[in-house]
Amino acid sequence: MTLFSDFPMREELIRAVTDLGFESPTPIQQKVIPTLLSQPSDIIGLAQTGTGKTAAFGLPLLHYIDTSVKDIQALVLSPTRELCMQIQNEFDKYGQHIDHFRSVAVYGGVPIGGQIREIKSKPQVIVATPGRLIDLLERKAISLENVRYVVLDEADEMLNMGFREDIDIILKTTPSREFTWLFSATMSNEVRGIAKRFMKEWKELSVTVANTTNENIDHQYYITNHHNRFETLQRLLDFAPGIYGIIFTRTKQDCQEIAERLMKQGYHVSPLHGDMDQKMRSKVMERFKNRTLQAIVATDVAARGIDVNDITHVINYELPDDPEVYTHRSGRTARAGKSGICMSIVTPREISSIRNIERIVKQRFNKTDIPDGGDVIRKKLFFYLEQIETAEPKADFADTYQQMIHDRFESMEKDELIRRLVWLQLKEAIDAYSDSQDLNAGFGNTGGGGKTSGWRRLFINLGEKDGLNTERLIAFIAESTDIESDMIERVTVRDMSSFFNVRHDAADFIQQSLNSKKYKHRKVRVEEAEQSKGFKPGGGSGRGGYSGNRGGGRDFGGKRHGHGPEGYTRSKRH
Incomplete structure (x- = not known):
């Protein structure tokens, strides 16, 4: 069996991979990593999302980075800001032991000024969406003159989103580029066209992957407030009395604490994490396989040794940091042709993460109300x-x-x-459950007698003198609260302040979220606006108001319209 430690990588990367609990590479990693380490060249890697492509190109990339050089040496292009953030987060983990290593992610939907400041800190690696990178190039805020390595991740997805011209422009601004690594799920004519125009004689490395999504899995998510997360877990366990499942946590500490709390409440569960010795872990697995336990609470690393075909439920106590990990978690259920349920407990701020995972697994998730008593x-x-x-x-x-x-x-x-x-x-x-509380977050319910009751008008102490117009204000509010921009109506932007309408059941959450933010170093203040006699919730725009159709009755899970902070609506570029 091939191990990461078998690869001739720099020692700092081996240490990081060991710290992360990775031992054996995935099929695409087994093909790509040794190829790029032995002799760097242009390559095309063909593999489905969720197969470990980030490490496949990330580890060789960091192996070649020279931190003594204060220039951008590598550029990674990805189609979405969520994937951008994910890749940059992974790079930080891989490079945690490399002195002076720095990577920066740049993407639309957030103010560009902060990203320009980060670029000035001299990172070696830039991870970018094409639209935001072109904005930075046009402002002369970034130079790609000394970039040697370019990675096109999810190339087919970028082309599907209309980024072909942007990719052409960007690649022409990298005159020192020596190697291009292109990764894609499919080898379409468009992808091949990019390769022919910008790559030298390339090696094509592909893997046949088991279907990364299972149509027999019912993907559900439950929206609650952060302080109700554990009570929601209890409620879901009680609502599935025949459960035989795995509860996933992010950390070993969470794993232990949650398992102990559940055991005190009388649930037949046990923790399973890396701090337990092998004898203890084997005993837990024995109890789980003979169904003495109804569930185990596990970390992702510890769960890799679980090989059970009858698991009925997977519960994400928290979503994983890496959306690709979700596919591995959910794949623990619905094995051997059986059906299964994957439940995720999320806060309102994490709905955008659900949308990103939906794109990866290519399935729509079902928003489900947390059951009452x-x-x-x-x-x-x-x-x-x-x-x-x-x-x-x-x-x-x-x-x-x-x-x-x-x-x-x-x-x-x-x-x-x-x-x-x-x-x-x-x-x-x-x-x-005689007097149980409603654990659903106080907004975002869908149809069938939801809890919405009209609209509320809020005041915010930001206006035109802060560089805001209607669309920029909408983008700032949506990004700061992770609500859908469709939930914001009747915006009025004035010199020093602005007003906007939000759904009544979301107002308190939005107010609380924004009051903890800053905009261009100014502390944001949001409060209830005094409503005039002529105020009509959901009505037309006032001065500076937005008159477009904003889909007043839609749920928070609705599709965003992609308003960028620079005030234009070219959603494909962000």
């Missing part, structure tokens, strides 16, 4: 009744105990006996 009790009742209905007592059970049972309850009516038996089974749940 009545839902949980009914689910437990149906589960218990089904157990009774399908039970098959041992043959000698009746001979041994039937008469004793009959004598004890001969005078009791059948319905009364059933009522008491069911009550004993459900009493604990009924007591626990």
Whole structure:
């Protein structure tokens, strides 16, 4: 078996990979990494998303970086800001032991000034979306004159999004480019055209991948406030009384703490993480495989050794930092042709991460309300009744105990006996949920009697003198709160302040989120606006208002319109 430690990489990278818990490379990594380390060349890597492409090009890239040179030496282009941030985050992990290594991500949807300041800090690697990079080039805020390595990640996706001309422009601004590494899920004519125009004689490295998405998985997400995350987990466990699953956490500490809290509450679970010795981990896995445990709470690294085909549920207590890790987590269920459920507990600020993962797994997720107490009790009742209905007592059970049972309850009516038996089974749940709170976040409910009740108008202490217009203000609010821009209406921008409408059930969250932000070093202040007699929620624009159709009744999970902070709506460029 090939190990990362077998690759002739710089020692700092081997240490970082070991720290991250990676041992054996994926198929695309096994092909690409040794090829680029032995003799760098132009390559085309063909593999599906979720197969570890970031490390496949990232580790060789960092192997060749010279931190003593204060120039941008490598450029990575990716189609979306989410992927940009993910790649840059991975690079920081890989380069954690490389002295003076620095990477910067630049992408649309956020003020460009902060990114310009970061570029001035002399990073060796830039990760960029094509549109924002062209903006920076036009402003002469970045130079690609000394870039030696260019990576085109998700090349087919960039071309599908209309970035062909942008890619041409960018590659022509890299005169010192020696190597181009192109990664794509497919080898379309358009991708081949890019290769022919800008690459030398290339090597094509491809892997046949098992389907990274499983159509038998029901992907669900539940929106709650951060402080209700653990209670939501409990609610989901109670709502799935027959669960046989894995609960994923980000860190070993979370894994241990959450497992201990659940065990104290009477759940049959156990932690599984890297700080446990092998004997303890083997014991946990033995209990899990013989179903003594209804679930294990695990970190991603520890869960790699789990090979069980009957897992019914995967629960993401928190979404992984790397969206590609989601595919590995969800793939633990729905094996061997069976169906499964992958649940994710998210806060309103994490909805954009859900959208990014949807793009990767190429499936739409189902936003589901967190069940209330009545839902949980009914689910437990149906589960218990089904157990009774399908039970098959041992043959000698009746001979041994039937008469004793009959004598004890001969005078009791059948319905009364059933009522008491069911009550004993459900009493604990009924007591626990007699006064249960609604754990759904206070906004974003979809149809069917949602909780929205009109609109509220808010004041913000930013205006034209801060360089804002309507679209820039909308972009700032949406990015700062992770709400959809469709939820902002009737914007009025004045010299020193502005006003805007938001859905009533989102107003408190938006107010709280924005009041913790700064804009161009100014502390943002948002408060309830005094409404004039003529105020009409959701109505037309006032001075400086936005008159476009903003889809007033849509859920927070709706599609964004891609308004960039520079005030234009070329969504393809960001």
